[in-house]
Amino acid sequence: MDSTENSGNGNGQNKYGGEKLKSELLTVNMGPQHPATHGVLRVEIKTDSEVVSEAIPHIGYLHRCFEKHCENIDYRGNLPFCDRMDYLAAMHMELGYCLAIEKMIGTEIPRRAEYIRVIITELQRIASHLLFTGVYAIDLGAFTPFLYCFDQREKILRLFEEISGARLLYNYIWIGGVWNDIKDGQLARIKEFCESFPAELDKYMNLVGQNKIFVERTANIGIMNAEMCYNYGATGPVLRGAGVDWDLRKKRPYSIYEELDFDVPVGTGEKGTLGDCWDRFAVRQQEMRESLKIIKQCLDGIEEGPIMGKVPKVLKLPKGEIYMRTECARGELGYHIVSDGGKVPYRVKAKSSSFTHTSMLPEVAPGLLIADFVAVIGSIDIVLGEVDR
Amino acid sequence: MHKEIADYLNSVVSGAEAKALEAEVGDSSVLVASEHILKVCQALKDSDEHQYNVLQTISGVDYPEGVGEDKTPVIEVNYMIASFTKNTEIILKVRVPRGDDENLPKVDSVCSVWTAADWQERECYDLVGVEFVNHPDHRRILNPYDWKGHPLRKDYKAQEVYQGMTVYPEDKQNIPEQDFIVEQNKLNDEAKAAAKKAREEAKKDN
Numbered sequence: 001m002d003s004t005e006n007s008g009n010g011n012g013q014n015k016y017g018g019e020k021l022k023s024e025l026l027t028v029n030m031g032p033q034h035p036a037t038h039g040v041l042r043v044e045i046k047t048d049s050e051v052v053s054e055a056i057p058h059i060g061y062l063h064r065c066f067e068k069h070c071e072n073i074d075y076r077g078n079l080p081f082c083d084r085m086d087y088l089a090a091m092h093m094e095l096g097y098c099l100a101i102e103k104m105i106g107t108e109i110p111r112r113a114e115y116i117r118v119i120i121t122e123l124q125r126i127a128s129h130l131l132f133t134g135v136y137a138i139d140l141g142a143f144t145p146f147l148y149c150f151d152q153r154e155k156i157l158r159l160f161e162e163i164s165g166a167r168l169l170y171n172y173i174w175i176g177g178v179w180n181d182i183k184d185g186q187l188a189r190i191k192e193f194c195e196s197f198p199a200e201l202d203k204y205m206n207l208v209g210q211n212k213i214f215v216e217r218t219a220n221i222g223i224m225n226a227e228m229c230y231n232y233g234a235t236g237p238v239l240r241g242a243g244v245d246w247d248l249r250k251k252r253p254y255s256i257y258e259e260l261d262f263d264v265p266v267g268t269g270e271k272g273t274l275g276d277c278w279d280r281f282a283v284r285q286q287e288m289r290e291s292l293k294i295i296k297q298c299l300d301g302i303e304e305g306p307i308m309g310k311v312p313k314v315l316k317l318p319k320g321e322i323y324m325r326t327e328c329a330r331g332e333l334g335y336h337i338v339s340d341g342g343k344v345p346y347r348v349k350a351k352s353s354s355f356t357h358t359s360m361l362p363e364v365a366p367g368l369l370i371a372d373f374v375a376v377i378g379s380i381d382i383v384l385g386e387v388d389r
Numbered sequence: 390m391h392k393e394i395a396d397y398l399n400s401v402v403s404g405a406e407a408k409a410l411e412a413e414v415g416d417s418s419v420l421v422a423s424e425h426i427l428k429v430c431q432a433l434k435d436s437d438e439h440q441y442n443v444l445q446t447i448s449g450v451d452y453p454e455g456v457g458e459d460k461t462p463v464i465e466v467n468y469m470i471a472s473f474t475k476n477t478e479i480i481l482k483v484r485v486p487r488g489d490d491e492n493l494p495k496v497d498s499v500c501s502v503w504t505a506a507d508w509q510e511r512e513c514y515d516l517v518g519v520e521f522v523n524h525p526d527h528r529r530i531l532n533p534y535d536w537k538g539h540p541l542r543k544d545y546k547a548q549e550v551y552q553g554m555t556v557y558p559e560d561k562q563n564i565p566e567q568d569f570i571v572e573q574n575k576l577n578d579e580a581k582a583a584a585k586k587a588r589e590e591a592k593k594d595n
Contacts, residue, residue: 060531067516068540104415230442230473233505244473251476320415323469323480325445334469336448339415347541351446351469359508388531 025053028370032061038135038377039384043361045370052373055365057358062388070348075101075315076175078348083169085350086386088131091124092328094173099254100324100335101175104317107309113177114256115302119190120163120172122291122298126197127156128329129284132381136281137208139378140217145208152200155193159186176311191299194292205285209278218281219272222364222376226275232360235353236331237287238380241267241280248327260297262290277379284381316343330354330381354386391417394439394479401432410482418467418480426468426483427497433470433481434502441479444503445469447510449517451542453487462487464494466519485519490538498524516541 031042040061046054066085070078082097083090095117102109109117134149157167163180164172172179208214224234226242239246247264249257265286267279317339325334331353338347357380365373391409398407398421406422407429421429433441448467455461463484471478485494493514498521499506510521511530518539521527528534537548547556 060529060533063531065540071541106414231504233443233445233503246473318414320412321418321467321480322415323478325471325478332445334445336446336467336469338450347448347450349446349448351448355508355512356505359505363504 023048030370038382041358041377041382041384041387043373043377045365045373047370050369050371052365052368052370055362055373057361059355059358059384059387062384064389066350066389067348070345072344074343075317075345078345079174080169080171082350083171084385085352085389086328086330086333086354086383087168088383089124089128089329090169091121091173092326092333094170095121095255096324096326096328096333096335098173098175099326100322100337101315101317102309103324104320104322104337104339105311105315107176107311109177109255109309110306111256111303112181112305113307113309115298116178116182116307117173118255118257118260119182119295119298119302120160120178122294123156123159123190125291125329126288127153129288130156132284133204133208133281136378136381137214139374140214142208142211142214145204148200148203148207152197159189159193162186174308175315177306177308181307187299187302190295194296194299197292198289201285201288209282209285215271215278217372217375218277218379221272221277221372222368222379223273224275224360224364228360228363229275232363233356234331234360235356236328237280237283238331238353238357238360240265241283242275243267243269243279248325248332252325254324254326257294259301260294262293265290277375280379280381314343316341317345325351328353330383330386331357350389352386352389354380354382354384355389358382358387390477391419391479394433395419397436397438398429398432401436402428405429416480418482420482420484423466423483423485423496426481427499427502429481430468430470430499430502439477440472440474441470441477443471443473444499444505444509445471445478447506447513449513449519449541451487451517453543456484464488464517464519466496466513466517468499488518490518493518493520495520495522497522500525515539518542 025046025048028045028047029042030045032040042058044056044058045052066081069081079094079097082093085093130149130153134146137145160170161167163182163186164170224238224242226244229239229242229244243266245264245266250264265283267274267283269279271278319339319341321336321338323334323336325332333353334351336349337345340346364376368376391411395407395409398405402425404422405425408420409417410420411417433439446469448469450465450467452465453462456463464487466483468481469478470481483496485496488494496519498510507526508530510524511528513519514521514527515529515532516539529536538545549556
């Protein structure tokens with residue numbers, strides 16, 4: 001900034017005169033231990049007073065060599081490692097990995113297992129979006145919604161604990177099916193949840209989404225339009241928030257999604273511009289409703305039967321490679337698995353959507369206030385475990 | 390589908406040497422000459438017929454023993470490209486000589502085609518060790534900036550000391566020769582042998 005423009009008394013003689021005042025960019029390190037970054041993300045911000053002029057994300061603080069581990073452990077043994085990528089939607093990570101391997105060995109999955117998988121992953125999507133809603137409200141200064149959201153999320157986690165034995169990292173979906181059967185009582189509880197939950201969703205929308213302060217903080221902030229999303233390879237709620245009707249469950253159906261009836265919510269720019277933070281928030285809220293719809297259909301259609309398909313005891317993949325994409329809570333997850341015909345994978349590469357979305361931060365940051373930049377980081381809902389793998 | 394794309398690439402980019410690799414299991418792919426990757430990607434994005442508008446990821450695979458019949462050590466760079474308008478996806482491959490730490494293999498950067506390539510190529514450089522020519526910000530991304538070596542290479546050995554800290558100290562190593570594992574394996578073997586003996590005896594009795 002040109003310092004002579006705002007000189008104190010016109011001729012600049014005063015000791016507070018313009019030529020004495022310095023104006024230069026200040027470098028601020030946001031993170032790696034910063035509550036608003038949802039983990040160990042460090043963003044190096046160059047600011048001019050409160051305005052961000054450049055943001056450089058530094059990642060890798062949570063790098064645990066997932067891909068290197070996979071090259072040393074057999075196919076089944078890798079499943080728990082998949083969990084630990086996106087620890088807030090661990091079921092989705094398992095599902096993608098299992099689907100890729102099942103496609104390679106051509107296993108047929110029993111119908112009951114397919115239904116259980118869909119029910120569980122959709123519940124997981126709700127749990128993940130609930131966490132987003134609560135934490136995003138905290139990012140923007142509202143504490144109460146967090147408690148409401150975690151109250152509901154707890155119901156889902158309790159159920160998962162009963163079914164799989166763990167609250168966050170499940171190792172529940174196995175190659176060929178699922179580990180444990182769901183009992184009728186648990187299905188009834190899921191049904192009960194489905195009936196009571198829509199009222200809660202209305203509550204969040206009234207309490208958070210329509211809140212004047214929340215709208216002011218999110219509408220017209222951090223606009224990611226469709227062009228930019230394509231260019232950066234963004235997927236999931238970020239892409240749908242930009243008004244693009246793209247959902248892998250519809251476009252390239254896997255599992256039994258083809259038979260299910262649901263809509264794909266897209267951003268409309270209702271409160272501001274298409275593709276702003278509010279749109280991404282609203283898309284996630286509506287997605288929870290769609291998930292409920294899917295779960296209800298699965299509860300009606302679930303059949304009796306086995307929960308594991310026929311998988312050889314010593315699992316060897318035929319020589320070849322596969323790239324499998326699934327729609328996770330945060331966007332598309334892709335597994336590129338290369339096999340040399342042995343018991344362990346030759347190479348596993350995970351394409352994570354959080355990684356892609358983090359790479360968009362430098363593009364949207366310039367010109368934002370620091371507090372608004374926090375709103376943008378929250379709105380893309382990154383999980384650092386998935387960014388760093 | 391892969392055959393058509395290979396034909397299309399050969400007709401648009403001279404010297405692309407595009408070849409469809411049809412797989413019996415898993416995904417097929419298209420192999421192109423590494424020096425023309427930038428032109429090939431641009432052609433795939435610009436063509437009205439294909440419209441590959443999204444780069445999903447770049448995945449490097451190390452083959453120190455070579456691929457298939459060909460025994461030259463190569464690194465394969467896989468570009469997962471998708472079209473969100475036509476709803477198609479394709480794996481595009483290039484193969485480059487493997488090189489070593491001082492002399493990394495070079496591939497043209499495709500950042501000018503898709504911005505997504507920026508971070509994906511940085512990751513590929515960091516983990517597999519492929520240098521991307523004309524990359525705007527060629528740094529490591531997941532490992533520390535002063536780390537040595539490229540971990541996803543098959544012959545990778547971690548440096549012994551990093552900033553005064555011992556990397557992978559001996560007492561933390563989880564190797565099969567360790568006492569408690571050897572003991573555990575011995576017990577397991579004994580239990581298995583005993584069970585087998587019992588089964589065989591049961592059979593004899595019958």
